[in-house]
Amino acid sequence: MQQSIEQPASILVVDDDREIRALLTQSLGARGYRVQAAANTREMDAVLERDRIDAVLLDVMMPGEEGISACRRIARDDGPAVIFLSALGEERDRIVGLELGASHYLPKPCSAREVLATVRAALRARRQMQAGERLRLGFDGWTMDLVAHEIFDPAGVLVGLTDGEFALLRAFVERPRRVLSREMLLEAARGPNSDAFDRAIDVQISRVRRKLRSGGDEMIRTIRNEGYLFVPAVTRL
Incomplete structure (x- = not known):
C-alpha cells in the first residue's frame, strides 16, 4: 500500500558508533521523522525486512560487512534512498559511493543541520524518482x-x-x-x-x-x- 503523504518519513541510521546513532536519532526525531538505528548491516537487514524505510544513513567503515557492500544490495529504484556517512572524504571515495547508487555522500564530521538538509533532499529526489519524474x-x-x-x-x-x-x-x-x-x-x-x-x-x-x-x-x-x-x-x- 502506498505511504500516505501525511505520514512522516521513516529513517534508518546504520553506524557502529553509539554516540553518532544517538545524536542522529535524536536530531532527526526532533524534526518529526520516524527514526530507527542499527549498529551493523545485520541489524539493518532485520529492520528493512520488517519495516518500510524511506532513507538509510549508512556508515561506510563498520565491523563485518561494510557500507559499500551493503549499498550494492539495497540501492534500487524501489528501495530506500541511501546516504553515506564516512570519514573517507576523498573525491574518489565519493564517486564510488554515488556510482553504487547512493543519493548523497556526507564526509564526517558533519553537522546535524547538514544531515537534515541532505535527508530532505534525498527524500525529495526519491519521491520524484518513484513518481517517474526525471528532471x-x-x-x-x-x-x-x-x-x-x-x-x-x-x-x-x-x-x-x-x-x-x-x-x-x-x-x-x-x-x-x-x-x-x-x-x-x-x-x-x-x-x-x-x-x-x-x-x-x-x-x-x-x-x-x-x-x-x-x-x-x-x-x-x-x-x-x-x-x-x-x-x-x-x-x-
Missing part, C-alpha cells in the same frame, strides 16, 4: 540530472561533484543569466539558516569552475561588487 537540464552540451544528482560533460562522462558543489551549480542553472549575490547563492545552496561565511561561496565556485573545465570561467562570470552570473542558456531535456 534533466542542459547547457553548453552538459547534462544535469536533478533527481539522480549527476552531471555529465559534453562527451557523456560523469563528473564528480560534492553535495555542496551540486547544490551550488543547481542554484545557478535554475536561475540562468541572472546576477546572484553571495547571500542568494548561500541560501539557495545551503538553506536560509546557514551560518557559513560569504567567502565559502567563492571557494565553492572556484571548485565548480575547475570541474566544469573548458569554458568554466565563462560559464560562471564574476560581476564585480554584485555577485555571479551563469552565462549559458539552460534548457529542460
Whole structure:
C-alpha cells in the first residue's frame, strides 16, 4: 500500500558508533521523522525486512560487512534512498559511493543541520524518482540530472561533484543569466539558516569552475561588487 503523504518519513541510521546513532536519532526525531538505528548491516537487514524505510544513513567503515557492500544490495529504484556517512572524504571515495547508487555522500564530521538538509533532499529526489519524474537540464552540451544528482560533460562522462558543489551549480542553472549575490547563492545552496561565511561561496565556485573545465570561467562570470552570473542558456531535456 502506498505511504500516505501525511505520514512522516521513516529513517534508518546504520553506524557502529553509539554516540553518532544517538545524536542522529535524536536530531532527526526532533524534526518529526520516524527514526530507527542499527549498529551493523545485520541489524539493518532485520529492520528493512520488517519495516518500510524511506532513507538509510549508512556508515561506510563498520565491523563485518561494510557500507559499500551493503549499498550494492539495497540501492534500487524501489528501495530506500541511501546516504553515506564516512570519514573517507576523498573525491574518489565519493564517486564510488554515488556510482553504487547512493543519493548523497556526507564526509564526517558533519553537522546535524547538514544531515537534515541532505535527508530532505534525498527524500525529495526519491519521491520524484518513484513518481517517474526525471528532471534533466542542459547547457553548453552538459547534462544535469536533478533527481539522480549527476552531471555529465559534453562527451557523456560523469563528473564528480560534492553535495555542496551540486547544490551550488543547481542554484545557478535554475536561475540562468541572472546576477546572484553571495547571500542568494548561500541560501539557495545551503538553506536560509546557514551560518557559513560569504567567502565559502567563492571557494565553492572556484571548485565548480575547475570541474566544469573548458569554458568554466565563462560559464560562471564574476560581476564585480554584485555577485555571479551563469552565462549559458539552460534548457529542460
